[in-house]
Amino acid sequence: MSIDFYFWSSSRKGDSISENDELNKEVVEETIKKFEDGSAILKEQNILVFFDWMCFSLIHSLGRLIIKDTPSYKTFIYKFAFLKFKVKNFSDYKFIIYISRKVRKEDDKVFKVLTIAHELQHIIQFINFKDIYYQNAVLMSYFWTRENLKNELNELYRKSPIHVDAFKKSKLIAIKVCGIERVDNLIEKKIDNAMSENDRNYWSNIKYLDIKKSYDLQKEAQKFWDIYEDELILKKDEIEKKKKISELEYEEETFLEACEYYSKTRRL
Numbered sequence: 001m002s003i004d005f006y007f008w009s010s011s012r013k014g015d016s017i018s019e020n021d022e023l024n025k026e027v028v029e030e031t032i033k034k035f036e037d038g039s040a041i042l043k044e045q046n047i048l049v050f051f052d053w054m055c056f057s058l059i060h061s062l063g064r065l066i067i068k069d070t071p072s073y074k075t076f077i078y079k080f081a082f083l084k085f086k087v088k089n090f091s092d093y094k095f096i097i098y099i100s101r102k103v104r105k106e107d108d109k110v111f112k113v114l115t116i117a118h119e120l121q122h123i124i125q126f127i128n129f130k131d132i133y134y135q136n137a138v139l140m141s142y143f144w145t146r147e148n149l150k151n152e153l154n155e156l157y158r159k160s161p162i163h164v165d166a167f168k169k170s171k172l173i174a175i176k177v178c179g180i181e182r183v184d185n186l187i188e189k190k191i192d193n194a195m196s197e198n199d200r201n202y203w204s205n206i207k208y209l210d211i212k213k214s215y216d217l218q219k220e221a222q223k224f225w226d227i228y229e230d231e232l233i234l235k236k237d238e239i240e241k242k243k244k245i246s247e248l249e250y251e252e253e254t255f256l257e258a259c260e261y262y263s264k265t266r267r268l
């Protein structure tokens with residue numbers, strides 16, 4: 001079991017670690033240690049931390065967790081097919097943590113810890129509550145199929161229990177690593193310099209998280225699921241009536257796929 005790194009680079013000599021990436025590596029290792037109980041679980045996993053070099057790598061987020069045997073894995077491998085040749089025993093990694101160039105290049109340690117801890121917490125969630133994880137994939141892809149919900153996607157993402165839990169944990173870990181003052185300062189800076197409303201909402205959400213209040217992920221996830229369960233089952237039936245795969249919209253196909261994965265762990 002190991003936590004390994006891959007630093008993608010533009011260099012002709014091949015991919016190599018730059019000075020800045022030594023820091024990135026250290027931050028990951030330090031962050032894992034601060035998970036305390038969780039760090040033992042994390043150290044038992046095969047994790048590849050992949051640092052992006054490209055500015056627009058089709059993954060429009062600061063970081064992302066990709067898990068083998070989940071819907072997002074296939075799409076990720078399609079986008080980064082070269083990893084299969086570049087990384088030894090690539091298929092042995094069950095978890096891939098994608099870190100964007102933005103986080104990789106930024107000097108602020110708090111920003112790095114917040115992003116990395118968020119993704120690490122998703123691994124712990126997946127190990128402890130697999131159902132919830134697959135359920136979340138169903139919900140998110142369902143929201144995509146609904147025109148009326150598309151405008152709220154970012155908000156639904158922030159409200160979804162696995163994300164509330166990951167944001168809370170990452171804030172807590174960042175405070176442990178860097179101290180509350182530096183964490184608060186970074187959050188204020190990000191809010192002030194936000195490039196879009198969504199960006200501002202993202203950081204405001206982190207600012208107002210109450211990390212002292214305990215969060216029952218299982219209970220909250222059930223509540224969130226209950227809101228949408230009936231309507232998403234209706235939607236699933238409606239899509240399945242189309243029968244022919246060529247009649248399906250891309251979003252509908254993705255939604256059905258997420259349902260399939262979920263029903264493998266639990267009946268939908």
Ligand SMILES: [Zn+2]
Pocket residue numbers: 118122163166
């Ligand atoms: Zn997340």
